Amino acid sequence: MVDDRREILGAGAGWGPWVPRLAAAGLTLLIGLSLLTGISCLSLNQTQCSISSLLNGREDLDVPYAGTRPAVVSRMLEMAAVQPGDQVIDLGTGDGRILIAAARERGARGIGVDLDPALIDAARGAARQSGVADRVEFRVENLFETTLSQADVVTMFLLPEVNLRLRPRLLGELRPGARIVSHAFDMGEWRPDETARVGGAWVYRWTVPARAAGTWRFVGEDGREGVLRLDQHFQAVSGDLQTEGAAPVLVTGRLEGERIALEIGAGDGEPRLAGIVRDGRIVPVDPAMRWRAER
Numbered sequence: 371m372v373d374d375r376r377e378i379l380g381a382g383a384g385w386g387p388w389v390p391r392l393a394a395a396g397l398t399l400l401i402g403l404s405l406l407t408g409i410s411c412l413s414l415n416q417t418q419c420s421i422s423s424l425l426n427g428r429e430d431l432d433v434p435y436a437g438t439r440p441a442v443v444s445r446m447l448e449m450a451a452v453q454p455g456d457q458v459i460d461l462g463t464g465d466g467r468i469l470i471a472a473a474r475e476r477g478a479r480g481i482g483v484d485l486d487p488a489l490i491d492a493a494r495g496a497a498r499q500s501g502v503a504d505r506v507e508f509r510v511e512n513l514f515e516t517t518l519s520q521a522d523v524v525t526m527f528l529l530p531e532v533n534l535r536l537r538p539r540l541l542g543e544l545r546p547g548a549r550i551v552s553h554a555f556d557m558g559e560w561r562p563d564e565t566a567r568v569g570g571a572w573v574y575r576w577t578v579p580a581r582a583a584g585t586w587r588f589v590g591e592d593g594r595e596g597v598l599r600l601d602q603h604f605q606a607v608s609g610d611l612q613t614e615g616a617a618p619v620l621v622t623g624r625l626e627g628e629r630i631a632l633e634i635g636a637g638d639g640e641p642r643l644a645g646i647v648r649d650g651r652i653v654p655v656d657p658a659m660r661w662r663a664e665r
């Protein structure tokens with residue numbers, strides 16, 4: 371079974387020192403290694419792309435080229451629930467296969483960025499061939515400079531440290547509810563909302579959580595008022611609820627996008643509230659319920 375992490379880490383770890391070593395070993399060794407590991411070089415064309423990246427001395431690249439297999443691409447798009455009209459941003463797009471599949475198979479539009487101009491040329495050509503060139507744009511651009519705020523979905527196949535560097539921007543710039551799917555690597559303490567294994571590949575999906583931290587004026591189902599204080603660590607929230615004339619009770623909960631599930635109190639039979647965090651309010655998912663919270 372192919373392990374995509376080992377493949378890209380093998381190519382990416384100690385990236386600088388690989389260049390002279392590979393040059394010394396020559397093209398034969400490089401092609402042999404690539405074919406042996408079997409992912410980066412699924413076609414001669416990609417092999418040439420990989421080699422051109424390596425031999426052009428692209429120390430500016432934060433991640434070497436390796437292509438995501440079609441089955442993994444499909445699973446990524448499925449997990450991100452890409453739908454017609456979604457804006458997809460593909461960071462380190464390579465030959466554009468993820469974004470092109472999103473446009474062709476799911477009616478999305480979007481932007482793919484990569485620092486390698488040869489790969490961007492290949493991506494533009496593939497988009498024309500697939501009949502989606504009017505819905506996708508490929509740019510030679512550093513992914514750390516790409517504006518993320520308009521994305522409904524971000525796709526990536528990068529490296530652990532690159533994911534971690536992107537994490538604050540993904541959390542800070544994307545709207546709550548936007549989805550991120552990553553092939554092979556996770557984002558450390560920000561645990562994925564969904565994980566899948568496709569052949570030898572791991573795929574992770576996060577949904578950007580709404581911001582629920584702070585102090586809320588809470589009105590319970592029985593109309594009693596209280597103060598709800600919440601701390602937030604990625605999707606996890608915890609804090610307490612102080613209701614008039616009662617001792618504070620512990621509150622724990624979890625966010626997935628704008629959806630929040632709160633447990634009020636630690637014991638069995640304590641209320642579990644399912645709400646939506648939006649525009650400075652938390653309102654029940656079930657419109658028949660009357661509890662609410664406001665900033």
Ligand SMILES: C[S@@+](CC[C@H](N)C(=O)[O-])C[C@H]1O[C@@H](n2cnc3c(N)ncnc32)[C@H](O)[C@@H]1O
Nearest residue numbers: 432433436437438462463464484485512513527
């Ligand atoms: C592992 S490949 C993934 C390619 C494609 N997304 C896929 O899954 O098939 C990573 C890509 O990131 C690109 N890359 C590396 N550092 C980059 C950077 N700082 N900005 C933009 N692209 C970068 C590389 O050129 C390479 O094409």
